[in-house]
Amino acid sequence: MPIKAQNLEEALDRIGFGRGSIVESVLTTLNPDGSVNATPMGVIRKGAVQLEIRPYKSSRTHSNLNRNPEACVNVICDPTIFLVTAFKEEKFDFSSPRFSHDNSIEQADAVVFLTMLKRKEIDKERSSFVGEASSIKLITESPTVFSRGRAQAIEAIIHATRIEYYLKNRKLVEAEDHVDRFNRCKRVVLKVSSQDSPETRTVKALERLIDLWRAQI
Secondary structure, X not given: OEEOHHHHHHHHHHHOOOEOOEEEEEEEEEOOOOOEEEEEEEEEEOOOOEEEEOOEOOOHHHHHHHHOOEEEEEEOOOHHHHHHHHOOOOOOOOOOOOXXXXXXXXXXXEEEEEEEEEEEEOOOOEEEEEEEEEEEEEOXXXXXXXXXXXXXXXXXXXXXXXXXXXXXXXXXXXXXXXHHHHHHHHHHHHHHOOOOOXXXXXXXXXXXXXXXXHHOO
């Protein structure tokens, strides 16, 4: 189901593109021979309908976008599609993505069609491409992006419940093991989620609780 232009901002909200947060997608671009290149790519929402990607200059995605400003942000929750597109030279017992006539991935839950507006260098290794959504195609009833931040925030909650239990029972070695695991989750959240996102607020609240629990030992 294609989304009309005036509803693109609302659709991005509904799919899960939080402003300022990095979400995971599989980006498709056109190769010089007309074939489709698919690769996992973090996407940052920069404005109402603007999305930013930051490919490495050595990547096929970077060269494709320099030549052709069109790209598809494929919203996919199936990890096997991320796997086979990330490691194209490997052989897996999973299906490869199938491509539609519009260069999107048939297995996607939703597709955001981008036209790149500007490019700038970030550093010696990467560039920033900012594109504007021209249309959105909803394929499943309730598509949503895969967010490492949201996933890690939930994982952090699980570790925090174990930390509280072990500290209350004076099992300090076990508690510190889960503190380490919590910190790994927190680092991912702070890296990929915006400061005012629910997941960032969640891990910061958990951090305060953990400090309080440790102080009571």
